[in-house]
Amino acid sequence: MMKKKISLIFTAAGILWLSACTDLKEQVLDETLSTKVSDEDAANGLIAPVYALLPNLFQHTTYFALQEISTDEAILPYRGGTDWGDNGIYLALHAHNTTSTDPNVNNTWNTLVQSISRSITAITSFKTSTNPNASLYLAEARGMRAYYNMIALDMFGIVFIKEDPGAPSTIVRGDEAVKYIESELLAIEPQVQPKAVVGPGRLNQAAVWGLLSRLYLNAAVYRNIYGTQFDFKSDDMDKVIQYTDKIIASGQAKLSADYFAIFGNDNHTNEELIFAVDQRPDLNGHNRMAYFSISGDQFPLAAFPAANGTDGPGITSDFYQSWVQAYGTEDPTRDPRFYKQNMSIYSNKADTCINDADYKINRGILRGQQYGALRVNGAFVRCPDGKLKVGKLNYVTRNKANLAVDFTQNIDFTPEGSNYNSGYRVEKYEFSRVSDTGRNKGEADIVILRLADIYMMRAEAKLRKSNDAAGALADVNTVRAARTATTPPPALTSMTLDLLFRERGFEFYWEMLRRTDMIRFGKYEGKWTEKTNSDVHKRIFPIPQNAIDGASNLPGYLVQNTGY
Template sequence: MKTEMKNTIKLALLAFSMLLSWSCTDLEEKILDESLSGGALESDLVQGAVAPAYGMLPEFYRHTRYFAVQEISADEAILPYRGGRDWGDNGIYIELHQHTYTPVHSNVRQCWDYLTVMISRTVLAINVLTPLAETDAEARVFLAEVKGLRAFYNMIVLDLWGIAFQKDEAGELSTILRGNDAVEYIRTEFESVIDDLRTDVGPGRLTKGGAWALLARLHLNAAVWRDPYSTNFDFTTADMDKVIEYANLVINSGQYELSPEYFAVFDNDNHTNSELVFAVDQRPDLNGHNRMSYFSMSDNFYGNPLYPQANGTDGAAITSDFYQSWVQAYGDVDPAEADARFFWEAMVVPEDSCIAAEDFEVNRGIYRGLQFGLQNNGRRLPFIMCDDGRYKIGKLRDWRRAEANAYVDFEEEINFTPEGSDYNTGFRVEKYQWSKSSDDGRNKGEADLVIVRLADLYMMRAEAKLRKGDAPGALADVNLVRASRTARPDVTPPPLAEMTEDILFRERGFEFYWEHQRRTDMIRFGKYEDTWTEKTNSDVQRRLFPIPQAAIDGASDTPGYLVQNPSY
């Protein structure tokens, strides 16, 4: 049996190398290791078929890929041409934000390339596992997982481009599905695997809870995905009932808990945090990345005194519009003093003091104003030490500016003018804990990247209740999530008094900012055509991204197979 299995895998991997040709890109290979197998099956099977189906998720969830198309295209994040020198990238981030993206847009193409290869890998794994699953129980579990992954990847493709790929055999041409056909295909795929999924291998693998959660997300967005250009989405009672049903299954399973400390959900050791339902596994030695931590932070910011080469990059910031939604919600009270989700001063040290490396920690949440941190005499130079061997802490010098008093001092206003694009513009986000092992600020991430967590099940259930006319029920669910953040009682968010669609949309922003959801939420709540900082385009056809021109050209031998989305 073992020799037969190895020969099957070798033949499948040979076919897989040919399969990759239908998405041309230079992809960085990231493969999971023994974390999948636990020694239950031959490592050839895990490494050769199952691990590749998961293995590209960290790279897909990078700041310049899925994050960029979901957050920078929305009212939450903005990335100007910093100082006229950094993050210009031929205007691709400006195009994303202003909804002027085209079929040759780099970030959109990268997302397409990754997702099509990820779907191909699941198909290969399914072909390898299907005959083995007839006699091997563990192979049946892995088969269910990769089928569920195929549905999940297709769900993202449907959200971004309005299509899904139905493909069961590695050598066949995918069938392109749209609208209700795509929604129903993804639904039935998820439903078909639930019985074979496990409950005790998450959050980095797909479990029953993960499939239920993704089904809730599917039904919540089904009205949009069936008719993405509609002026009045039809949120049917049947769909909303399904959202509530699947949310209840996760909530009532007893497997998950809301985290008392909000930012613990995004800690380096969050793999064991019971709020996570499904996540991108980035435990040490799994080749993860720290880019969700370094992306927004100042070039003069260092997250670990042991690594003087590991700094931020002055990338994306929050828009003034998004910041003002916090201000408007709390009035005269500073949001940092009202809501545990806004900011956590994890490192409380006096100005011009000293700190030991083991005591150094990075503040979390939304950074505003004058910043303090590790001291040095220039970018990426050794840190200044105190006489007792600890590290000097003080005002962060901005080494990109010549003035002696140039400090990192974040301003609220940020835009695409030269003044609004400077290095100090825009409040920044540090939601994920800075890696303790990243020696260049970018690599070796340890925190699992959230795909879905328990709070979202409550919030999705709240939205379904609200769309059915049950505002008190929706209010109770949202207030339950708010009240759960009790680790710092002085900033546990107070209960809301009422619930409307606008309040729920605002609350989703507070709970899920920087979590790859904002564009999808804006479309569902009818706000993607609104005006915000540096964005006035109200074309409803921008709800979907253009299919990359390279993919259209590559399918030209099959007329009518891959049709470009309208307006591109």
């Protein structure tokens, strides 16, 4: 496919503007300044900013933190009493005590409203553009505005409606918000391109169908966010089935035989991806999803002795026990989604000298003693034959050489439970091969929608509409049976909403779906690890106080959510 250079122009402000952004039509982006651009470059420069902040939205301390650390799946204690304290924001997030001054809430909000604003700028310009791609880009910009609004509705309970860039947005909630997002996605559905044409990094036909499915599935929650129970309307469930059927029948995506390949460095071409944050190296992506959980003494790359983890969140003992309960006497590694071993030293402790090319960190949920490249004075230790020396890891970088990097099941806010080694860790996304710091140059696309979720949404709609357990079971088992790169998980023999919720946890852990799932399944007011708060008002987050203060010249315009 032809590769082009795109200069980014922030036309609304009348100035030249630089940004890291997603590529268009598999293009290589060249962020160079230019005072003269063609019509095509101007059009590309308008649509690029619409996607540009997706990597920021999907960083570890924005959308991920709010969607995962607030749930029974992930917890981030005050490590060793010195790291990840951050004025208690992660403790509060997990315990459902977040406030309107929380910086992660603020950063997520700002990224969303900026992205909506950029979408409106692009929409306004494309309406009068004569560029041949204008109608396509207009549809994408409208669709992305709807997508950002859907996240705002899910997280903050509000949607912004705005067509005139010079006028204030109209803020809507509940059913009116659902209808607006629905109308926007339906309007652009016939105009966007199939995934095969534009790739998973741009809004495509299957992605629109998937977003509609997700909207209809959660519509009952969005219409009555504080309800004691949700009314999953038959018409909504019919629409979930209708649009998931369209995706599956279209052949625009295929289930991946290798589960962890979905989250690998080369996943941009993985056929299971439907819509994703394009993070390949030329786009200056972030590697945060890979480094956030693992130890600061795990160095996954032979070429870069400064690239390591950070001892961030671990999975809760509650979530781990859901695996144990599912597999009984069998170890959870029976399920290929739980763990993938990449180095033989884990099963053969004598195998301590490894070629650089063969050195790879294990993937999935990491338990117990960890092995890896050994460092002395900032350099890797080598065997006499020049190979990388691998051995048991200790917390040398934390000045705790006597503390083994031995991940324990227990993790909480106590001194023992918040030690550096507490909690099983997650390495679901592959550590970027080119990340010299562990934080930068992400290669793996971050999943927004993939085909497994389409099957699971259809299964849920079948259960909620008519208690079609057989149909739901078939969909879930289709996903399980697809993972044939290793022995797939055994077929389930029955299906209920509780079993489906558990299965979604196994399939989508660490993928920023858990909070939304827990609310929809009526689990979010439960108790886990350090969380006992059962206030239904905590289902959505507070509107940042600085946003409310900034709108103070419009009395009643931006009202704080109940309970904050």
